Amino acid sequence: xxxxxxxxxxxxxxxxxxxxxxxxxxxxxxxxxxxxxxxxxxxxxxxxxxxxxxxxxxxxxxxxxxxxxxxxxxxxxxxxxxxxxxxxxxxxxxxxxxxxxxxxxxxxxxxxxxxxxxxxxxxxxxxxxxxxxxxxxxxxxxxxxxxxxxxxxxxxxxxxxxxx
Numbered sequence: 001x002x003x004x005x006x007x008x009x010x011x012x013x014x015x016x017x018x019x020x021x022x023x024x025x026x027x028x029x030x031x032x033x034x035x036x037x038x039x040x041x042x043x044x045x046x047x048x049x050x051x052x053x054x055x056x057x058x059x060x061x062x063x064x065x066x067x068x069x070x071x072x073x074x075x076x077x078x079x080x081x082x083x084x085x086x087x088x089x090x091x092x093x094x095x096x097x098x099x100x101x102x103x104x105x106x107x108x109x110x111x112x113x114x115x116x117x118x119x120x121x122x123x124x125x126x127x128x129x130x131x132x133x134x135x136x137x138x139x140x141x142x143x144x145x146x147x148x149x150x151x152x153x154x155x156x157x158x159x160x161x162x163x164x
Contacts, residue, residue: 002034005071006039006079023054023055086112086116115159
């Protein structure tokens with residue numbers, strides 16, 4: 001069963017969970033062949049139930065000891081733009097669509113997502129452009145993130161955040 005895994009990490013990002021379970025997004029996902037939506041909703045106040053998407057099988061939880069298995073089983077990961085979640089998804093070798101929370105002040109997440117996108121490791125959007133991004137996404141352009149070199153990621157973060 002073709003699966004989308006959505007994670008917000010430890011944050012509250014109800015807008016992402018609401019967007020990804022909207023009828024418009026569910027229809028696009030179904031049209032692209034996805035049948036199952038697994039949602040890690042974190043500390044948010046919106047927890048969809050199993051019947052929330054007419055077109056998809058839905059499972060939702062707040063936290064697990066590890067989300068690694070959910071990532072490995074996913075055909076697509078949709079994540080908030082936190083560095084830890086991005087790195088975990090990229091390390092799992094899954095196609096990644098990052099949704100930047102454009103309501104945050106001093107949004108370093110946008111710089112991270114933009115740089116990883118420019119390096120062809122992920123696609124990114126905001127909640128307001130999620131439907132259109134899913135309709136038009138071409139996952140074949142994504143390139144694997146180089147594994148096993150934490151110093152590369154540290155250097156990348158420094159560069160993305162303007163530290164070096």
